[in-house]
Amino acid sequence: MTRRLTIADVVRQPLPGMDAPTRVRFTPDGKSLTYLQGPLGSLVRSLWQHELATGERRLLAGPAQGRLSRDEELRRERQRELGEGITGYQATDEGTLLVVRDGRLFLSQDGAPVTPLPEVNGVQDARLAPDGQRVAFVQSGDLFVVAVSGGSPLRLTDDAGPGTFNGLAEYVAAEELGRFVGTWWSADGQSLTFTHVDERDLPVVGIAHLADDAPAVEEHRYPFAGGPNARVTLRVAATIEQVPTDVVLDVDLGMAPDDYLARVVAHPGGGWLVAVLPRDQRSLRWLRVQPDASAHELWIERADPWINIDDDTRVLQDGRTLRTTERSGFRHLEVRAADGRFERQLTHGDWVV
Numbered sequence: 001m002t003r004r005l006t007i008a009d010v011v012r013q014p015l016p017g018m019d020a021p022t023r024v025r026f027t028p029d030g031k032s033l034t035y036l037q038g039p040l041g042s043l044v045r046s047l048w049q050h051e052l053a054t055g056e057r058r059l060l061a062g063p064a065q066g067r068l069s070r071d072e073e074l075r076r077e078r079q080r081e082l083g084e085g086i087t088g089y090q091a092t093d094e095g096t097l098l099v100v101r102d103g104r105l106f107l108s109q110d111g112a113p114v115t116p117l118p119e120v121n122g123v124q125d126a127r128l129a130p131d132g133q134r135v136a137f138v139q140s141g142d143l144f145v146v147a148v149s150g151g152s153p154l155r156l157t158d159d160a161g162p163g164t165f166n167g168l169a170e171y172v173a174a175e176e177l178g179r180f181v182g183t184w185w186s187a188d189g190q191s192l193t194f195t196h197v198d199e200r201d202l203p204v205v206g207i208a209h210l211a212d213d214a215p216a217v218e219e220h221r222y223p224f225a226g227g228p229n230a231r232v233t234l235r236v237a238a239t240i241e242q243v244p245t246d247v248v249l250d251v252d253l254g255m256a257p258d259d260y261l262a263r264v265v266a267h268p269g270g271g272w273l274v275a276v277l278p279r280d281q282r283s284l285r286w287l288r289v290q291p292d293a294s295a296h297e298l299w300i301e302r303a304d305p306w307i308n309i310d311d312d313t314r315v316l317q318d319g320r321t322l323r324t325t326e327r328s329g330f331r332h333l334e335v336r337a338a339d340g341r342f343e344r345q346l347t348h349g350d351w352v353v
Helices: 007-011 070-078 171-176
Strands: 022-026 032-037 044-051 057-061 096-101 104-109 123-128 134-139 142-147 164-166 183-185 191-198 204-209 216-221 231-238 248-250 260-266 272-277 283-289 295-302 313-315 321-325 332-336 342-345
Touching: 057 096, 057 104, 070 123, 070 171, 096 123, 104 123, 104 134, 123 183, 134 183, 142 164, 142 191, 171 260, 183 260, 231 260, 260 313, 272 313
Parallel strands: none
Antiparallel strands: 022 032, 032 044, 044 057, 096 104, 123 134, 134 142, 164 191, 183 191, 191 231, 204 216, 231 248, 260 272, 272 283, 283 295, 313 321, 321 332, 332 342
């Protein structure tokens, strides 16, 4: 007999019929799928692998065992993530999977269940290198790199403190610009670029938790309208053994104190494409940053009344850039040459891509 939907059905999470797997991707050999899914009617997700030929489903990683850290709770809030348990994982083309759980790094290779990486705890965020050989992670506001094969982590920064941190997205980047990452590997996995954030000029705001068993006040540095923004500096560090790894270089992006670091995209030819957004949000400067921390401007996009930030930037193997912009009044695809020159618009019309 068919049951009628109730008010309770339509206000619960997940919504009826929305228990489908998420973050689905093929394994490199094309024979399996990895994905996140929880029990029917539950938001508590685990990482699974599904063999296409046999239909066999194998658990790779279960949900976290302890209570989420406040950093992780805030990260999920800013991403509007309703899911619980494992809400994301990273994968390389070689089949290495990374899961951050309980502040630790867990790795899976060749479809095996995840195992913890020793000597690493208290992780705030982590980024798996494209070649699957290293993981960059943030701990207590400083950036480290550790080999997947094991060993002691290499510390890249040591200047985190009250109001300063490395390798993480600041509040405005996450909440307003949709940038939730502060560390980016190069395409070859041999160098890193990352943010250094200084929020010491921002006023401290207290959020009272008076209904908790132990009432407390949670403090945050908040950029009020008309007040100062966090100062964000882009840095570069080389991680290959031949280069001194204790050298971290600042990148001169020509940023004003109130500018935003909007987007960073790895370039297949080395380094990164970086987009800088001024506070009035009416232009977007794109620069090419090299692994030696040099930078030069490629092009500037302009819009009125403001630029709509997107995630539609792809650097092709020949160095050209495929993007969407609203330059014509509607969002359309365009191609730019490797030096940033406008080449051609691919789609046209009074409609949006």
